[in-house]
Each structure stands twice: as C-alpha cells, then as structure tokens.
Amino acid sequence: MTSIKDVAKAAGVSTATVSRVLANNAPIKPETRERVLKAVADLNYRPNLIARSLRVQKSAKIGLVVSDIRNPFFTAIGRAVEDAAYEQGYSVLMCNTDEDPDKEELYLNLLYDENVAGVIFSPTHQFDIHSQTYNKKMPFVIIDRAIESNDVDMVLLDNVAAAYELTEHLIRNGYKKLAGLFGDASTTGQERSRGFHKALKDHHLNPVAAHFISPRIQQGYETAMNLLNQPNRPDAIFTSNSMLTAGAYKAARDSKLKVPADVAVVGFDDTTWGALVDPPITVIEQPTEEIGRTATELLFQRIQEPSRSPKTVILKGLLIARGSSKGK
C-alpha cells in the first residue's frame, strides 16, 4: 500500500505538506503543490480513509437504516437519499434491520463506530432514542415513523389525513362495510388507523373490523381471507402498507370475489404492480423522492449546525383513484 510517506519521499517534502496539498486547507507554494500532485499521480496514491477517519473523527458517509429492504417504499427512499448524498460528495451505507431490534442496534452501533456523519433511520417500534448510547452523539433524521421525542428531526407523511382521505374516498364510492388492516410494527399503522376511524365516525359508520398485524404479505392474506369468508363480510378492505395490500388483493381473488363490485381494496404506496393488476389499485402515493431528499438535506443541515432546533417536516400523500374502488 502506498501511503502518504511514500508520496512525501517522492516529492521531496514532508507528510504534512502532502496532507495540506490534498486537503487544500493551507497556503502552498504553487511549485511545491505541483510536485506533490505529480507524485500522487505517479504513485497512484489514494488517502486511507480509515486513518483519516480515526484522526479527524468523522467521515463523508451517511447511514441509511431501513426496516425492510424488500418494501419498494424503502428502496425508493434509498435511491433518493443516495442521489442527494452523492451530490454532496457523500456515500450511503444501507442497512436492513428486518424489524429486528437486535439488528437495529447492531447496525446503529456499527455506523456509529464507522464515524458516519449521520444516519437516516426508520425505527422499529421498540426503539427508544433516549436510552441509547448514540443519543446526542450522532446526528439523526427519523423517517416514515414518528417517535416520541421533540429533539430530533423527522420527515413524515401526514398519515392521519392521508388515511382519512382514502377512507372517505371509499365511503363516497358507496362502500359502507369497511375493514382495516394495519401494520403493527410502527406508529405509521396506528396513525393510519386513526384517520380510518375518524373518517368512519364523521360519516356515522362503524368499522366491520380493524386488525393490527405483522406487515407481511402472508399475514395480510390470511387475515383478509378470514374477513372475506365470514357471514358479515366487509365490502372494502383498507390496508396500511403495500405488503398488506398485496395479501388482501390476493385474498379477494382467491375468494372468487369481484373487485371492486364485491369488495374494494385500497392501500398505500404506488408500486409497480399496483397499476398493472386488473383492476388496478387505488392507493395513496407517498412522495418518496421528496422524503428521501428532504431527510438528506435535514441531515446535512444538522451536521453543519448540531444545535439547530429540530424540525419535523410533514408531507402530503397523493390519492390515486383507480379501478379497485370504483364502486359496486
């Protein structure tokens, strides 16, 4: 490995001078700079980031910790974060916790140990920012899932309003017996449930059912199957994320029920397939690009000014009405 010493020797200067040329943070005689640069090029030298990071106690990397890498919502966020970070010369290390608090802690510690400049993070339910070692030590931006803390930056969707709008859309289209399937892994499901119930109440309706379940296709499928094969079956299923939407949609199909005539299915996140199935699915589209970009910007702001007062940005979802909720 060629180190800064080799470059210094080749250029006939000290390591300090080489470092200064490379960091551009001190006056250097043009002629010297040139000699150093030539040596760098000749030796194909690249500074060792580990050593630098050890010395300056920071790095040009940010962490992105998501709870499920297979959820298209998070991969879309990942792309947006990466693009925004790339523009600032930062790299993104992406970690997947699989909703597992142990992995969450592992990766948060790892990133902290890596001296990342900061972390963008969708916490699991159990996460308690105050009890953690990394509290205050590493800039955070929370996305997607609110946590109870008013000293941290967050980028969230207005889940209550979005769920309200989606529910009202169902009611307006003539559905009266609504059932809700909500993810139990985060606050997101709870908030969407609130919007769901509020809309029903405002329209003097009662929900047929409301279940908090694990946000996986299989769970959504099983729960929806039960609902659809009971005597008083719902005429619309509201789901709080795309995994549950897929499960519920499959259940409707397997129950030989017509969508949207027998039962409507609506959900969150505009996935590839949501527009391709027949009928296509009515969803609330989340502004993933904007969420990722905003989170990255907030993070950079906090990195630069750690004491800045925390900000919560709340974005709006967009209702995309399609065939799956067209009415009976």
Place this chain on the structure above:
Amino acid sequence: MTSIKDVAKAAGVSTATVSRVLANNAPIKPETRERVLKAVADLNYRPNLIARSLRVQKSAKIGLVVSDIRNPFFTAIGRAVEDAAYEQGYSVLMCNTDEDPDKEELYLNLLYDENVAGVIFSPTHQFDIHSQTYNKKMPFVIIDRAIESNDVDMVLLDNVAAAYELTEHLIRNGYKKLAGLFGDASTTGQERSRGFHKALKDHHLNPVAAHFISPRIQQGYETAMNLLNQPNRPDAIFTSNSMLTAGAYKAARDSKLKVPADVAVVGFDDTTWGALVDPPITVIEQPTEEIGRTATELLFQRIQEPSRSPKTVILKGLLIARGSSKGK
C-alpha cells in the same frame, strides 16, 4: 469517548492486557480477566472499530454492490446475503450503482478503503476486473453476471438453459411468433438471448424480433408497444428481467390484446405482483436465497484461503408455468 486506556487504568493493567482479554487470544490469569471485564462493563466500553481496522487492516464487514436496488431480485439477494453474513458475525454494507460505472468505482474504492473483508458484486458491463486497482487486493465474488476471467469466484444462473426451457415452454404451448426483449446492461441478457435463439432454432423457428434495451419498465413498454402494433405482431414476448416483463405486460394490456390468447408474456424472477396480475405470469424463478447464501459462503472461503482455486457455481432456474402462456 472511553478508550482502552481508560479501561486499563480502571483495571490497573496495561492496554495490552485489556486488548488480550477482549481478543481472547492469549493466556490471562482468570483474576485479571475478571477485573478487566468488570472495568469494561463499568465504563460501558466498546472498542473503536476504526482504530482496530487501521491496525489489523481488516474488518468484520462485507460489501454488497448491486446495480439496481429497486429490482426485487437484488433485494432478495440482499436479504439472503445479510442473513448468511449475520450468522458469521459479519455486517453487510449495501451499495447501489444504478448501472453507473462511476458509482461502481466510487463504491468499490470506498469499500476497499473501509477494509471490508470482501465484496459480493454484480458488475456493470464496463467493469474490467484486471484494469482495476482493487484486483487481487480484495476478495470478490461475482453474482448474476459473468465476467471474462477465470480467477474469480462466481455464482451464476444457467441462463442459457433457463431461457431455453422458457422458450420451449412457449413453443410447446403453441406460440410460433416469438419476440425477445433482453437487457443490455449485462451478460445476463446476452446469455438468455442465446438460450432463446437456440430453442427457436432447434424447433425450426425464426424469431420475429430480438431487442437489446435498457432494463427499465419504460423501455420495455415502448419496445413492446412498437412490436405489438406492427402488422406482423408476435404472439409471444419473452423478456429477460422483471423490469422488462412489467413493461411488456403493460403494453399488452394497453394494446387491448388478450393474454394469453392474443399474446403470451413470460419473463424472469418471481415477483410479488407476477402471481397477482390476471393472468398471472409464467416465469423462471431464480433461487435468490441460494445465490445469496452461496456467494456469501464462497466469499468467506476465499477470505480464509485466498489462494484457493476459483470456483464458479451455476444454479438452475425453476420454471413456474402460469396463465400468461397457457396457449391460444
């Protein structure tokens, strides 16, 4: 930050002893060990991985560099790699190149600089392992896309055979005017094209069309639209990855053609939605779990024994016949 020095002082020993206790790599008097461990616990000490990594020139991390994080195939691989690595006490840093050679180089360099133990990697077309600085310096396992080198480990699908089987399936079901849409970003598309053409030839048929295009939904859609709206339109579209499948499927729908009666659509990778659309899509399912796991194991083997002779593991795809190719 509490360092090993603080622990040493608290335990009344030298830093060397602390290090030895923690690394478990030298005889230590039980009583001393206990004192050190107590000090570690009291001070809530965690070793600084950066410093360790600088000293020993390696780390318990592996890199996973994929070309498109939104492709479900790669996220599935990601999960498998992560699980396998986790079992060995390794963490996974996932990077997304977006088929961009610049990003590819950036991330490969970054990971190298991070002293990762090794990298699992789906290279872009342009990648030339021999011209790179990191050649020989960092253990590699190539996945999904063959590169021309016989001194590197690879885990691949038998693409020719899989494509052959998928094509033959179409022919057996009575389709005769086949068109192929292949991704142009990697060798995978080329190999699948070979299988496609070979099957046609063996059955004395000529392809109606064969296009190499960018592996994106939009490109697949446009190309398929053109094909389906020309006089001599194909009665079956073969696609080489799930992005193109989605595009082609959408094109068939928008052209008001009946699948599978007017046109069949088949592809690779069993995605969530492939089974949910109507008709569901016939695909070659790739053993993602096994690909990820095998790649991780090969990587660990190479890390342990760098001079081991390189191995290429070729896995088989599984044909899942569904409605989209049922015949006319």
Place this chain on the structure above:
DNA sequence: GGCGATAGTGTAAACGATTACATAATTATT
C-alpha cells in the same frame, strides 16, 4: 536443584492520516 518451557504481563512501535507548534523565508508596514 538446575534448566527449559510456558504463563502472564508490560513497554513501545506500529497502522496512515491530520494538525498544533515551531521555524525559516518572504512580504508589508512604518
């Protein structure tokens, strides 16, 4: 009881960068 092996520990030199401090050379200021 003498001697070689092994257990148990400490000292100090790495790893490869950055940077506080010192110093020499140049330029500006009066």
Place this chain on the structure above:
DNA sequence: AATAATTATGTAATCGTTTACACTATCGCC
C-alpha cells in the same frame, strides 16, 4: 532599515487499537 505580518514548510504528537519483543514468575522434569 527595522519590525510586524504572512507565507511556506517541517517536526512530532495524536487518534485507539494490536502485537512484537522483553521480561519475570511459575511449573515440570531429570
């Protein structure tokens, strides 16, 4: 022309570990 300020560079300490080397104490063996 003397002094102050600035430019340009070098020396060496530092970040937090691991580990080669040195050393002493203990043990087993003949």
